[in-house]
Amino acid sequence: MAIKDHIELIVPRYHNAIEDWQNKNFPDINLLKKYWHKHFPDEEYQLCARTNTIKNELIIQGKHAGHKKFTRAREMKGSMLYQALRIIKAQCSTELGSIQQHADTVDSSVSDYAKFSVLRIMAEELRHAYQMFWVLSHDPTWASTGDKKISNNIMEELLSMGTGSHVLDAFNIEFTDSLDNITFAALIDRVGKFQLSMQEEFAYSPMSASMKPMLREEAFHLKTGWTVLKEICEQAALGEGKWTLDDVQRKINVWYPRALEMFGSEEGGESNIQFCFKTSTNKEAIEGYINEVEWLMSSFNTAIHKARDPSLSKEALRKLSQEDRVLTLPSAKFLRIRSGELIQDSTYDLDGKKIKLEKYIDYLKTVLPEKFMGTKFFTDYASRFNQIKAA
Amino acid sequence: MESQFINCVIHDEVAVLELDDPSANTLTYHLLRELEDRFLCLEGNPNIKGIMFTGKGEKFFSGGVNIGMLLTAGEKHNSHFILYAAEVLDYIQSSEKFVVAAINGNITGGGLELALISDHRLSVEGDYNIGFPEVRLGVIPGMGGTQRLSRLVGPQVALELITKGEFVSPKNAKKIGLVDKVFKQENFKERALEYAQYVARNVPANHYKGYEAYDEIAAQQVVDGLVTTEIFNGIGSIKLTAKTFDTHPMSVLIAMNDALLSFRIDEDIHAVLIDLNDGAINGVDTEHSLAESKCCPLLMRYARHVFSRIDGYPRIVGLYSQRILNDLEFELALACDYRFVKIDDQLANDKQTLNQDSPSLARFEKILPNKTDECPLNELVESGFYTSVHSSDGVAWALDWLHQFVPPMGAGQAIGYAKLSITRGYQGPLSAGLMLERHLQEQLFVAQDAKEGMSAYVEKRTPNFCGA
Numbered sequence: 001m002a003i004k005d006h007i008e009l010i011v012p013r014y015h016n017a018i019e020d021w022q023n024k025n026f027p028d029i030n031l032l033k034k035y036w037h038k039h040f041p042d043e044e045y046q047l048c049a050r051t052n053t054i055k056n057e058l059i060i061q062g063k064h065a066g067h068k069k070f071t072r073a074r075e076m077k078g079s080m081l082y083q084a085l086r087i088i089k090a091q092c093s094t095e096l097g098s099i100q101q102h103a104d105t106v107d108s109s110v111s112d113y114a115k116f117s118v119l120r121i122m123a124e125e126l127r128h129a130y131q132m133f134w135v136l137s138h139d140p141t142w143a144s145t146g147d148k149k150i151s152n153n154i155m156e157e158l159l160s161m162g163t164g165s166h167v168l169d170a171f172n173i174e175f176t177d178s179l180d181n182i183t184f185a186a187l188i189d190r191v192g193k194f195q196l197s198m199q200e201e202f203a204y205s206p207m208s209a210s211m212k213p214m215l216r217e218e219a220f221h222l223k224t225g226w227t228v229l230k231e232i233c234e235q236a237a238l239g240e241g242k243w244t245l246d247d248v249q250r251k252i253n254v255w256y257p258r259a260l261e262m263f264g265s266e267e268g269g270e271s272n273i274q275f276c277f278k279t280s281t282n283k284e285a286i287e288g289y290i291n292e293v294e295w296l297m298s299s300f301n302t303a304i305h306k307a308r309d310p311s312l313s314k315e316a317l318r319k320l321s322q323e324d325r326v327l328t329l330p331s332a333k334f335l336r337i338r339s340g341e342l343i344q345d346s347t348y349d350l351d352g353k354k355i356k357l358e359k360y361i362d363y364l365k366t367v368l369p370e371k372f373m374g375t376k377f378f379t380d381y382a383s384r385f386n387q388i389k390a391a
Numbered sequence: 392m393e394s395q396f397i398n399c400v401i402h403d404e405v406a407v408l409e410l411d412d413p414s415a416n417t418l419t420y421h422l423l424r425e426l427e428d429r430f431l432c433l434e435g436n437p438n439i440k441g442i443m444f445t446g447k448g449e450k451f452f453s454g455g456v457n458i459g460m461l462l463t464a465g466e467k468h469n470s471h472f473i474l475y476a477a478e479v480l481d482y483i484q485s486s487e488k489f490v491v492a493a494i495n496g497n498i499t500g501g502g503l504e505l506a507l508i509s510d511h512r513l514s515v516e517g518d519y520n521i522g523f524p525e526v527r528l529g530v531i532p533g534m535g536g537t538q539r540l541s542r543l544v545g546p547q548v549a550l551e552l553i554t555k556g557e558f559v560s561p562k563n564a565k566k567i568g569l570v571d572k573v574f575k576q577e578n579f580k581e582r583a584l585e586y587a588q589y590v591a592r593n594v595p596a597n598h599y600k601g602y603e604a605y606d607e608i609a610a611q612q613v614v615d616g617l618v619t620t621e622i623f624n625g626i627g628s629i630k631l632t633a634k635t636f637d638t639h640p641m642s643v644l645i646a647m648n649d650a651l652l653s654f655r656i657d658e659d660i661h662a663v664l665i666d667l668n669d670g671a672i673n674g675v676d677t678e679h680s681l682a683e684s685k686c687c688p689l690l691m692r693y694a695r696h697v698f699s700r701i702d703g704y705p706r707i708v709g710l711y712s713q714r715i716l717n718d719l720e721f722e723l724a725l726a727c728d729y730r731f732v733k734i735d736d737q738l739a740n741d742k743q744t745l746n747q748d749s750p751s752l753a754r755f756e757k758i759l760p761n762k763t764d765e766c767p768l769n770e771l772v773e774s775g776f777y778t779s780v781h782s783s784d785g786v787a788w789a790l791d792w793l794h795q796f797v798p799p800m801g802a803g804q805a806i807g808y809a810k811l812s813i814t815r816g817y818q819g820p821l822s823a824g825l826m827l828e829r830h831l832q833e834q835l836f837v838a839q840d841a842k843e844g845m846s847a848y849v850e851k852r853t854p855n856f857c858g859a
Contacts, residue, residue, distance in 0.1 A: 063413060077421040078396050079412045082459040089463075145460075146420060146656030147468035154463065274413035 005050035005213050010134050014155060018047070018130055021159055026099050026126060028106065032119040039116040045123055049134035050213035051206070059203045062274040069205040074144035076204060080275045081145060084204055085154060087277055090167040091199075092132035092158050094192065094262075095125040097171025100163050101184065105175040110182075110232065110242060117224040118181050121189075124217040129158070131210050139206060164376060169337060170258035176371035179243055182232065183251040186225030190292060191262045193218050194285050198278035226296065233300045233327070237307040245304065249327055250369040253350065256293070257335040260286060286332075293329060300327050335364070343384045361385055396422040397429050398447065402584055404440040404591040405491075406433050411447040415454030418501045420472055420656070427479045431645075434486055435689055440591040442486075444505060445493040445580055450519075452492070455500025458528070467658040474703070475652065476501065477534040482696050484508035484535075489590055493583035494570065499524055499558070504532055507539040512570040513586060515579040520558035521569065527556040544568050617646035618670075620654070623790050625797035625858075627654035627663045631670030640673035640719060641690055647672075648697045655704060661803035661858055662793045663704070665727065666786055667712040672719045694719055698726035698751070702814050705807035707796045711780075711789045715741050715768070725751035728810060731792070732768065732777040733785035739769040754817070802840040803858035808832075 009015055022029055036045055059067050063080075070076055076084055099122045106122070109115035133155055136142065142151040164172050170188050175181060196215045202208040233248060235241030263269075269282035280288070301321040306312065312320065331352030337343075347360040355363055361382050365373060372378055396419075398409040408429060410416040433439050446452035456476070461469050483490065492506035494514035498521050506512050514521070523532045523540070531537060532553060541549035544567050552559070564570045574582045617638060621628045629650045633643050647665070654660045672694075701708050701723070710724050713733040721743065724730050742765040745752070752759070758774050759766070772779045782788035796806050808831040816824030835841050839859045847854035 078419040079415075079417055079457055079459070081421075082419065082457055082463050085463050086459050145464060145468070146471070146653070147464040148657065148659070150464055150468075153465060271414035 003053055005052050007046070008049045008051070008134060008138070010049060010130065010137050014133050014137050017155075017159055018126070018133060021096070022047075022126060025096075026103060026122055028103070028119055029123060029126075032116065032123055035116060036120075039113065040120060045120075045127075047127055047130055049131050049138075049210070050127075051209040052212040054205055054208045055200050059276045060201050061279070062203075062276045064203060064276065069203055069208060071205050072141045073139050073204065074141035076275075079271065080203075083271060083275060084207070084277065085142075085150070087199075087272075088132050088135055088207065089154050089158065091195070092129050093161060093167040094171055095129035095132065096158060096161060097163065097166035097168075098122075098125050098184070098188070099129075101171065101173070101175050102181055105178045105181055108178045110178065110228065114178070114182070114224075114228050117220075117228065118178075118185070121185060121221045121224060124221070127217070128214050131214060133158075135204075135206050135210060168262055169377070170255070170262055173254070173258070173372075173377040174375050176369065176375065179232070179247060179251050180255075182225055182228045183248070183255050184225070185221050186229045186296065187252070187255045187259045187293065188262070189218060189221040189225055190296075191259045191289060193222060194263075194289055195278075198280055198285060201276060201279050203276040226299070230300055230303045233304050234307040237304040237326075245326055247369065248300075250367065250372075252327065253330050253335070253367050254369065254372050256330055257337075259289070259293075260332055261336060263289065290329075290332070297325070297327055297329055298322075301325055335368075337381055343381075344388060357385065358389065394429075395425060397425045399429055399433075401439065403588060404438065404594075405443055405584060405587045406436075406439050406441075407443045407445065407580075407584060408433075409445050409447050410453055414448075415451045415497070416446040416448075416502070417454045417457035417460075418476060418505070419457045419460050420475070423476055423479050424652075427482065428645075430479075430483055430486070431693060434488060434692075435641075439488065440594040441489045441491060441587050443491040443493055443584060443587045444509065445495050445583070446498075446502075448496070450496045451502075452494045452496055452498040453502025453505060454497060455502045455504075455524075465658065468656055471656045473533050474705075475655070478696075478700060478703070480504060480508050480534050485692075489594065491583065491587045491590070493580055493587075494521070494561070495579060497521075500532065500536075501534055504534040504536040504539070507536065507543065511572075511586070511590070513572045513574060513583045514561040514564060514570045515576055516561055516573050517576060518560065521561065521564045522556070522558035523553045524556045524558070526554060540569075617643050618650050620650045622657075622660060624794065625659060625661045625803075626790055626793050627657070627660040628666060628786075628790065629654070629663065630666040630668070631672065633670045633672075638673075641693065643670075643672050644690075644694055644697050644719075648700070651697070651700060651704070655706075658858070660706070661797040661801065661806075662707045662709070664709045664711060664786070664789055664793060665723070666789075667710065667714075667716070667720060668786060671717065672723070673717060690719075694722060695750075698722055701726040702751070703811065705811050706803070707793065707806060707810060709789055709793050711786055713780075713785060714738070715743050718744065718746055721746060722749055722751060725749060725754065729793075730777045731780050731785065731789040732772065733780040733782075734768050734772070739772075740767050742767050743771060754814070798840075798856040798858040799854070800856070802844055802854070802856045804838055804840055805835055805844075808835055 033045070054069065057068060059065055059069055073081065073084070102118055102122050106115060106118045109118060136151040136155055163174055166172050175184070193215065196211050196218060200208055200211045202211070229248070232241060232243055233245065236243055236245045236248060263286045264282045266283045266286060269278065269280070269285070272278040273281060278285070298321060302317055304326050305317055305320045305324070330350045331348060333348035333352045334350050336346050344357050347355045347357055349355050349363060350367055396410065396412045398411050400407045408426070410422065412419065412422055430442070433442055464472070489511070490509040491511045491513060492509040494506060494512060496515070496517070497519045498506060500523060503521065503523060523536055525532050532540070537549065537553060540553065548567050559567070559569070561570065561573050565573050572586070617631070617633045619630045619632055621630070629647060631643060631647065651663070654663055707729065708727045709729040709731060710727040711731045712720070716724055744765055745759070747764060755776060758776055768777070771777045778792070780788045795801055797803065812824070812828045812831050816827045840856045843856060844854045
């Protein structure tokens with residue numbers, strides 16, 4: 001039998017601050033609340049923190065393996081404490097950032113269901129942010145670092161972030177149309193699922209106890225991304241709908257590299273294992289993610305071929321989908337914009353072949369959405385090329 | 392002692408301290424606290440002649456100060472952290488034990504500053520980074536790096552290394568004199584240890600004579616209950632409670648040091664009062680304590696390290712007593728900024744012993760001219776060394792007196808910096824003091840309190856300082 005979540009509210013100061021943030025960044029929450037039961041009759045929504053049982057009472061790996069999971073922040077010291085704070089901050093930043101991104105384009109969704117699904121995703125992301133605020137605010141021992149305001153400062157900083165100032169690049173890109181909402185849910189939220197799953201064993205138990213309810217909600221986000229994007233692909237295969245398959249491919253070309261970057265450097269993640277914040281290294285997590293996304297692409301390709309010829313047998317469909325991959329994943333080297341890396345070393349095409357620096361921006365124009373090229377994120381990126389050329 | 396970040400293994404006369412904080416063995420407040428405690432234990436062990444630092448794993452000796460910590464913690468915490476880190480490094484460098492850094496991998500920023508305080512730097516061959524990248528982060532090596540590096544490799548080489556923020560290989564580090572020896576990768580740590588043991592064998596047997604074994608005391612850290620702390624409207628009170636000779640003075644000093652450090656990183660505390668009314672550093676028997684400290688250089692050394700922390704504490708520190716102080720306590724009084732004493736007729740003529748060999752007496756050369764080894768308390772009050780307390784509750788009186796330094800009445804940061812400029816500036820040449828003064832003033836002019844103070848002056852109102 002499933003164990004019910006334990007529900008808590010955070011201190012009024014931050015509860016009210018999140019509600020203010022919600023009114024400013026997510027006014028459509030009222031519309032969602034009004035029609036919630038029409039679209040999602042079996043679910044309830046409440047802005048609150050939810051915790052549930054943890055998988056293991058003991059820390060399963062690393063430096064503190066065998067020790068009881070830490071219930072108080074003051075039990076974590078040194079790099080461990082600051083790394084825990086960084087992960088919580090990054091997690092919360094992704095939740096708030098995605099709401100700000102979704103808000104711009106949710107109105108132009110392909111259907112009423114798609115629109116309310118995205119609004120539900122936004123509401124649940126807000127609850128996840130609330131959850132991280134609970135992790136930071138319910139435990140007064142974060143102040144054991146000597147900086148009494150350390151967790152308060154992080155919460156204030158999070159509330160002041162906007163698109164462009166979030167921790168991870170994927171959350172600093174403005175959406176240009178509602179295809180972004182859906183591609184983002186399909187590709188970026190799947191990274192979220194990986195991160196949350198890895199954090200189920202987090203050595204600080206308030207964090208690990210937060211993961212089960214968050215993962216349950218994340219499943220709806222993945223389902224929305226998958227089903228709605230599949231629907232868009234089917235319509236596009238017939239020449240119907242708002243978008244073409246080329247549009248979809250270009251969106252994938254934007255978001256897939258961002259998704260890979262969210263895992264961090266392929267060589268990194270060792271300390272997260274040592275502190276038992278995550279259960280896989282970055283490389284292992286990336287490999288798992290790529291496997292899942294390849295399956296996702298395969299399901300889209302199958303849907304496209306089936307839409308084009310509904311009479312195809314299952315076997316013929318499978319064979320055709322393998323031979324004629326309409327949608328593909330770019331090479332893992334394509335458009336990686338990692339800080340600390342020289343930009344001239346990042347000029348790879350979709351197949352992973354190196355392209356000359358001076359030709360790269362022109363090449364990108366042929367494979368990325370036109371509107372994306374006008375975003376601040378991309379113009380900043382392009383200006384770095386110009387600086388190098390000028391130098 | 393519970394080990395979280397420093398693994399300590401003793402091999403004959405050499406103790407190996409291995410930094411262990413995955414994945415880059417970065418320096419955090421917790422790691423340095425453990426390092427300071429651990430070093431103190433080893434110093435008190437006369438059988439240990441040398442101490443070797445190294446890093447756990449093969450990739451890093453240390454990646455320097457934990458940037459994540461600096462980004463997450465507040466500005467005040469960070470400035471106190473840097474001050475604290477510099478103090479720990481100064482303390483280790485001034486030790487009579489010889490110190491070896493076995494550089495097993497990347498060593499950058501604060502990690503290299505730790506190696507620079509060592510007497511010998513041994514590195515493993517390989518393709519890794521040695522250097523100070525601080526300027527690339529918009530800061531400078533601030534724990535002695537600019538000073539110690541320029542004295543080691545010469546100012547020109549130091550300038551190039553630090554201003555470019557570039558790294559050198561172990562081979563080039565050897566060439567410029569930054570490391571003394573480069574060993575092959577195979578069994579590097581064992582080879583470095585053999586080298587350290589070879590040096591240890593050459594230390595004369597009686598080199599550490601007089602150093603009593605305080606490792607047990609420090610290791611047990613029996614400091615609970617030796618001081619109590621409280622906060623009264625922005626003033627931190629440290630009350631010594633040890634009364635008998637059963638308590639070792641080292642334990643009291645460790646407890647007091649802990650309290651001072653926790654107050655220093657608390658941005659809501661703007662002044663500190665050390666209360667000797669109900670306790671003492673070593674009982675109240677002056678002669679006994681004097682004899683003890685003279686036969687134990689380590690006790691005096693550690694005491695002066697703690698007192699120097701008060702001297703460089705960027706806040707006003709007061710001391711309250713109502714009796715004659717023993718020699719350690721008098722050293723403490725010399726390090727404090729204001730001294731309060733409650734005396735009656737009998738106590739007024741009692742004589743306080745002045746440690747004429749104390750380096751801190753220089754601060755009082757104009758206040759205590761021509762004083763002999765002993766001086767009646769009433770004369771110390773008349774000279775201005777002590778402020779006399781006229782109240783039945785002397786501690787409350789002293790706390791109330793210190794409130795003038797606490798916001799909103801006092802501009803806490805300006806007061807702390809004025810103190811630093813005087814106490815630290817006075818210790819070096821005039822040019823260094825002037826430079827320190829200008830630097831502190833520059834920082835204060837952008838502070839909120841400076842704007843408030845000047846606005847209040849123009850508007851002819853009482854300033855409302857916030858301490859920032």
